[in-house]
Amino acid sequence: MSLHPLRNSARTRIVLAWLAVAMCVAAIWTLSSDGFSSHETGRLLRPLLQWFWPDISPRMLWAAHVWVRKSAHVLEYAALALLACRAIWLTLETSLGRIAGLALALVLFVAAVDESRQGTMSSRSGSPRDVALDFTGGLAAVGLFLAFRRSPRSGATAPRA
Secondary structure (H helix, E strand, C coil): CCCCHHHHCHHHHHHHHHHHHHHHHHHHHHHCCHHHCHHHHHHHHHHHHHHHCCCCCHHHHHHHHHHHHHHHHHHHHHHHHHHHHHHHHHHCCCCHHHHHHHHHHHHHHHHHHHHHHHCCCCCCCCCHHHHHHHHHHHHHHHHHHHHHHHCCCCCCCCCCC
16 A cells, blocks of 8 residues: 555646656756857867867867767657657547657647747757757657557557556
8 A cells, every 4th residue: 555645646647747748848948048059068078078089180079069969859859759658648548649649749849949949049049950850859759659559568559448
């Protein structure tokens, strides 16, 4: 018997799932602020990259910095997509396809709003390419979600079956 009966309730799981989505959006919003501009992240990344590879050329250093920053786009939005899939799966009794579509719509919305906001900052620039990169991360994560949920070993092919 649990000391906290609400901890395991369906409603509590749903609220916590959506709270995780909100926290992920807040993290994305924070990481797209002036404090995480290319100039600011370069202060940490460039010395770190030079420590790992002392003979790295300036061109390769720049390319590695860009690669790390763009990889963050993919990972952030993959996390958002997985959290959204889980929250939607717990909330709605609907098909996996609809769950995937709703999660991807959320990813696209957050990415578009975030890149638009970055376009208004002096130290950042919003880019449709970054929206596409963000969406790609979300799409990959939704693909994994669907593969897992459709797997005979997952034990769950429909919400709250």
